[in-house]
Amino acid sequence: MSAEPVLTDDAHEQPSTLAEVLPPDVWSLAIKEQQRVYHDWESQTYDEKFSISYDERCIDYARDRFRKGIPEGAGFGHVLEVGAGTGFFLINLALAGCIDGAELHATDLSDGMLEVCRRNGAEHGITIATRQGDAESLPYADASFDLVIGHAFIHHLPVPGAAIAEMARVLKPGGTLVIAGEPTELGDKASWVVKNATWKTFRAVTAVPGLTGLRKPSITESGGTATDEVLARLEHVVDLHTFRPKDVEKMARLAGLTEVEVVTEELTANWVGWAVRTIEGAVRPGLLGPRGAYSAFVTYLALHRFDDEVLARFVPRELFYNLILPARKPYDR
Numbered sequence: 043m044s045a046e047p048v049l050t051d052d053a054h055e056q057p058s059t060l061a062e063v064l065p066p067d068v069w070s071l072a073i074k075e076q077q078r079v080y081h082d083w084e085s086q087t088y089d090e091k092f093s094i095s096y097d098e099r100c101i102d103y104a105r106d107r108f109r110k111g112i113p114e115g116a117g118f119g120h121v122l123e124v125g126a127g128t129g130f131f132l133i134n135l136a137l138a139g140c141i142d143g144a145e146l147h148a149t150d151l152s153d154g155m156l157e158v159c160r161r162n163g164a165e166h167g168i169t170i171a172t173r174q175g176d177a178e179s180l181p182y183a184d185a186s187f188d189l190v191i192g193h194a195f196i197h198h199l200p201v202p203g204a205a206i207a208e209m210a211r212v213l214k215p216g217g218t219l220v221i222a223g224e225p226t227e228l229g230d231k232a233s234w235v236v237k238n239a240t241w242k243t244f245r246a247v248t249a250v251p252g253l254t255g256l257r258k259p260s261i262t263e264s265g266g267t268a269t270d271e272v273l274a275r276l277e278h279v280v281d282l283h284t285f286r287p288k289d290v291e292k293m294a295r296l297a298g299l300t301e302v303e304v305v306t307e308e309l310t311a312n313w314v315g316w317a318v319r320t321i322e323g324a325v326r327p328g329l330l331g332p333r334g335a336y337s338a339f340v341t342y343l344a345l346h347r348f349d350d351e352v353l354a355r356f357v358p359r360e361l362f363y364n365l366i367l368p369a370r371k372p373y374d375r
């Protein structure tokens with residue numbers, strides 16, 4: 043393997059395999075290169091890993107996040123998703139009818155993600171024009187879009203405020219911005235407690251002789267390579283930020299946006315959600331089965347409603363996990 047730095051900014055000059063891309067020490071790559079290498083690698087299994095689908099379950103999820111940000115709002119001519127990944131948010135919003143008739147565009151740092159995004163769109167009769175690019179320096183002209191959206195991506199960026207400013211720049215005057223699925227600072231801390239406790243309990247229980255077979259085999263045990271092992275570990279470095287709601291509002295206002303008011307959601311639903319995801323990621327594949335997944339989802343939905351309808355009345359928004367930022371670009375900009 044070459045010791046030379048091999049990632050370039052020109053997609054056409056990129057090596058074609060990860061074995062070529064990876065220098066001996068992947069940890070020496072700059073953070074954006076780590077993001078690109080990691081997400082390219084993750085793209086082929088991303089939907090499976092996060093139980094992403096393009097059916098009622100995920101359509102409802104995407105529509106609800108979007109409508110929490112902008113309860114009204116329709117008739118968008120040109121729509122862009124930034125940090126689109128495999129198209130989870132954009133495609134499910136299209137299937138939900140929230141962006142009917144719009145021309146759809148998606149951008150992401152990872153070509154691998156965009157390839158899956160186009161394929162996922164095509165499988166549902168949805169055409170998506172994609173462009174590889176950096177959210178902090180978007181490859182689109184000023185005032186190009188009526189709606190710019192993002193889901194679960196600004197926490198990966200070295201300078202999230204720069205991406206919000208870029209999203210504002212490419213919006214037409216009067217255009218709408220919705221960023222959803224970002225972790226709050228306190229919500230994330232609580233989720234770490236849950237994840238750690240669940241993981242430790244699972245490992246202690248499955249250390250008992252006879253129960254070790256419940257554990258998921260390691261990457262190499264299940265046919266992965268040493269390169270896969272290294273890339274999987276990058277997961278622990280690509281999440282860069284959590285946010286205080288008021289800081290995200292400040293970033294949006296500094297970008298010249300108005301009608302800015304962060305909404306948060308998921309408190310108990312988040313704790314249970316992370317406990318389930320931790321177990322799902324730790325057990326032998328297939329062990330929980332569709333029934334297990336269904337029960338977990340029904341529990342999550344019930345707790346989500348409880349959080350929204352009861353706890354949100356008196357628990358401060360900072361404690362909830364998921365942050366949604368709606369904003370508008372004023373006509374005079």
Ligand SMILES: C[S@@+](CC[C@H](N)C(=O)[O-])C[C@H]1O[C@@H](n2cnc3c(N)ncnc32)[C@H](O)[C@@H]1O
Pocket residue numbers: 074077078081082124125126127128129130131149150151152155175176177178192193194195198199223
């Ligand atoms: C957690 S995934 C979210 C993907 C998708 N929005 C979703 O909700 O499933 C984060 C995405 O951000 C992308 N990303 C990371 N850094 C980026 C950057 N600087 N510019 C654009 N996209 C970036 C990654 O490639 C990845 O697809």
